[in-house]
Amino acid sequence: MSDFIIQTKTIKDTNTLPSELQIDPRIIYRELKEVEKTVQGIIEKVMKEGDSGLRELTEQFDHCLINDFIIPKSELEYAWHRIKPEFRDTVELIVQTVRDFHNKQSEHSKCFSRNQSILGEIISPIDSVAAYVPGGRASYPSSVIMTVIPAQIAGVKNILLLTPPNSNGVVSSDILGIAHYLGINKVVRAGGAQAIAAIAFGTESIPRVDKIVGPGNIYVTVAKRLLFGIIGIDSLAGPSEVVIIADEDCRPDWVALDLLAQAEHDPLSRAILFSTSDEVIIQVQKSIQKELIDHPLPFKKIIPIYLFQVDNLLSAFELTNKIAPEHLELCCADHLRLLPLIQHAGAIFLGNGAPVALGDYGYGPNHVLPTMSGSRFCSPLSVRDFIKTSSYIFPQKGDSTLVYSRYASLAEREGFFFHRKSLLARISPYDTL
Ligand SMILES: NC(=O)c1ccc[n+]([C@@H]2O[C@H](COP(=O)([O-])OP(=O)(O)OC[C@H]3O[C@@H](n4cnc5c(N)ncnc54)[C@H](O)[C@@H]3O)[C@@H](O)[C@H]2O)c1
Numbered sequence: 001m002s003d004f005i006i007q008t009k010t011i012k013d014t015n016t017l018p019s020e021l022q023i024d025p026r027i028i029y030r031e032l033k034e035v036e037k038t039v040q041g042i043i044e045k046v047m048k049e050g051d052s053g054l055r056e057l058t059e060q061f062d063h064c065l066i067n068d069f070i071i072p073k074s075e076l077e078y079a080w081h082r083i084k085p086e087f088r089d090t091v092e093l094i095v096q097t098v099r100d101f102h103n104k105q106s107e108h109s110k111c112f113s114r115n116q117s118i119l120g121e122i123i124s125p126i127d128s129v130a131a132y133v134p135g136g137r138a139s140y141p142s143s144v145i146m147t148v149i150p151a152q153i154a155g156v157k158n159i160l161l162l163t164p165p166n167s168n169g170v171v172s173s174d175i176l177g178i179a180h181y182l183g184i185n186k187v188v189r190a191g192g193a194q195a196i197a198a199i200a201f202g203t204e205s206i207p208r209v210d211k212i213v214g215p216g217n218i219y220v221t222v223a224k225r226l227l228f229g230i231i232g233i234d235s236l237a238g239p240s241e242v243v244i245i246a247d248e249d250c251r252p253d254w255v256a257l258d259l260l261a262q263a264e265h266d267p268l269s270r271a272i273l274f275s276t277s278d279e280v281i282i283q284v285q286k287s288i289q290k291e292l293i294d295h296p297l298p299f300k301k302i303i304p305i306y307l308f309q310v311d312n313l314l315s316a317f318e319l320t321n322k323i324a325p326e327h328l329e330l331c332c333a334d335h336l337r338l339l340p341l342i343q344h345a346g347a348i349f350l351g352n353g354a355p356v357a358l359g360d361y362g363y364g365p366n367h368v369l370p371t372m373s374g375s376r377f378c379s380p381l382s383v384r385d386f387i388k389t390s391s392y393i394f395p396q397k398g399d400s401t402l403v404y405s406r407y408a409s410l411a412e413r414e415g416f417f418f419h420r421k422s423l424l425a426r427i428s429p430y431d432t433l
Pocket residue numbers: 038061062133134135136137138140143164165190191192193215216217218219220237238239240265266326367368369370371
């Protein structure tokens with residue numbers, strides 16, 4: 001069981017993050033490089049040996065021998081019917097709330113005219129997608145809902161799930177049952193980097209797909225990075241993190257629970273509080289200590305929880321934008337008015353009634369979110385991750401922007417003979433356009 005340390009501090013300078021919170025990109029790069037060596041070996045083994053390589057790696061990392069990686073459809077159906085009716089009702093409710101939210105993200109093809117010419121963008125869904133549902137330390141049936149629903153709304157035809165088996169070779173029946181309820185009939189019993197490699201190259205029993213999405217640990221994340229290009233990927237959703245901004249309006253015992261809820265995900269998780277009130281910090285600290293007496297965190301590593309005092313809420317927002325956290329809770333008065341101050345955060349939770357766990361379990365938005373400051377340049381998983389666009393042009397005589405010679409002059413500057421000629425050729429038979 002883990003020890004944990006609570007680090008408290010008063011922050012005056014909001015221009016730079018305190019050193020404990022800084023993520024040095026060089027260190028991240030080096031750490032990723034370290035894991036890359038292991039992951040590269042795993043990928044190459046699956047690439048060369050297919051199912052037998054995957055089998056060996058599953059034995060090594062998941063401690064079980066798997067004969068058939070594809071779980072029969074009948075098992076999925078059986079799992080759904082074995083789920084107690086009250087929980088089935090819960091799943092149905094959550095599927096509905098997540099579907100409602102993601103339905104609003106649908107995009108449509110666009111067509112417009114410029115002078116007489118027609119230009120536009122066609123939107124089409126990706127053909128085949130694999131959703132990775134983590135299952136190492138904990139099982140994440142909620143991730144089935146979060147990955148499958150936006151893909152279905154986008155119109156992806158072939159969706160399969162990848163999830164690691166436990167040491168008995170078994171996958172959580174909740175994952176299988178929910179997959180069945182959502183109409184998925186292919187679940188692959190494989191996890192970690194080896195599963196990502198299998199789906200990128202295809203093996204004797206596992207089909208290759210166009211894109212892999214979903215959260216996972218560092219091995220899954222690094223495998224996705226290394227295979228990007230051969231396969232499409234979503235953002236890199238790694239170990240979870242939360243920032244909570246709280247003033248006297250918060251409930252310190254609830255804030256403590258929300259910090260612990262992040263810390264229990266992964267030994268690499270980060271849980272950070274910025275508060276304007278020293279009393280809140282003292283109470284949060286007491287609550288954390290009290291909670292952990294009965295329920296210590298399940299890791300061997302020491303987990304730091306950061307409780308920082310700031311002079312005012314503005315400073316808290318400045319620091320938060322520098323962190324660009326995956327989750328952000330605003331447990332402060334006037335949170336709606338303060339919302340525009342947030343520039344970088346994956347998912348934002350407003351008010352004391354909105355714990356991150358409500359988002360984790362499907363109040364509406366997606367829980368697959370960019371981590372490691374990725375919200376500076378990435379968004380939560382959405383319908384947009386499962387579509388792509390093709391542009392088109394249909395130039396017409398009379399369009400004043402259709403001056404082939406001008407485009408040809410750019411080709412000339414770039415030194416491309418046939419580009420230029422291809423354009424100039426259009427000038428004389430202009431009338432036949
Ligand atoms: N950011 C998000 O949106 C989001 C959402 C849910 C979960 N998560 C994160 O997903 C992660 C889930 O991690 P997990 O470990 O529980 O499950 P996982 O399924 O991601 O990883 C388990 C697999 O890792 C492989 N593995 C374990 N140790 C290894 C080693 N030493 N070398 C090579 N491979 C190894 C094994 O094959 C195992 O099957 C957590 O970090 C959690 O925070 C993130």
